[in-house]
Amino acid sequence: xxxxxxxxxxxxxxxxxxxxxxxxxxxxxxxxxxxxxxxxxxxxxxxxxxxxxxxxxxxxxxxxxxxxxxxxxxxxxxxxxxxxxxxxxxxxxxxxxxxxxxxxxxx
Amino acid sequence: xxxxxxxxxxxxxxxxxxxxxxxxxxxxxxxxxxxxxxxxxxxxxxxxxxxxxxxxxxxxxxxxxxxxxxxxxxxxxxxxxxxxxxxxxxxxxxxxxxxxxxxxxxxxxxxxxxxxxx
Numbered sequence: 001x002x003x004x005x006x007x008x009x010x011x012x013x014x015x016x017x018x019x020x021x022x023x024x025x026x027x028x029x030x031x032x033x034x035x036x037x038x039x040x041x042x043x044x045x046x047x048x049x050x051x052x053x054x055x056x057x058x059x060x061x062x063x064x065x066x067x068x069x070x071x072x073x074x075x076x077x078x079x080x081x082x083x084x085x086x087x088x089x090x091x092x093x094x095x096x097x098x099x100x101x102x103x104x105x106x107x
Numbered sequence: 108x109x110x111x112x113x114x115x116x117x118x119x120x121x122x123x124x125x126x127x128x129x130x131x132x133x134x135x136x137x138x139x140x141x142x143x144x145x146x147x148x149x150x151x152x153x154x155x156x157x158x159x160x161x162x163x164x165x166x167x168x169x170x171x172x173x174x175x176x177x178x179x180x181x182x183x184x185x186x187x188x189x190x191x192x193x194x195x196x197x198x199x200x201x202x203x204x205x206x207x208x209x210x211x212x213x214x215x216x217x218x219x220x221x222x223x224x225x
Contacts, residue, residue: 046211049206095167096157
């Protein structure tokens with residue numbers, strides 16, 4: 001089974017900051033890496049698919065990069081609505097697996 | 108509009124059973140890969156099960172032999188039959204469509220809460 005390790009587990013930042021979240025797979029997953037945003041009491045929302053493709057309707061301040069085992073999600077300039085929990089997920093093989101999440105909080 | 112709406116959650120005693128439903132609109136369940144994902148209170152996301160368009164099914168080890176994923180093509184509905192429930196199954200259960208290529212989940216339903224307690 002593929003394990004997904006996200007870091008950091010939590011992060012405090014201010015509006016306007018540039019933020020980077022990392023995700024590492026326990027084996028190579030090519031570009032089969034997806035990112036989600038989840039707000040309290042809501043379902044996850046797809047942000048980035050195939051490592052770097054921006055989902056329709058998602059602001060361009062979100063970007064993803066990486067391949068193989070190491071991936072990053074970057075928010076170029078934090079907005080108030082971006083404070084949430086972020087998850088990476090591998091779609092390479094079953095069982096599909098998620099990282100434990102990164103909680104982004106207001107500083 | 109592409110949408111998923113779950114139902115069927117509730118309070119059930121340990122050892123009991125429950126069936127969750129997920130009605131799709133805007134697309135055909137049987138032509139897509141469909142999945143269940145759960146989230147225990149205050150915890151992260153856990154993949155539970157998938158059914159492929161061809162009918163093949165797969166499960167997480169934590170639910171294998173207890174849960175069954177299925178679909179009703181006439182009702183455009185996905186199901187999750189859950190048996191032998193324990194407190195560890197307490198969670199919000201989401202249904203989601205999975206992309207065939209890079210395995211992303213989108214859209215998601217709003218979730219339905221299953222609480223296993225005596």
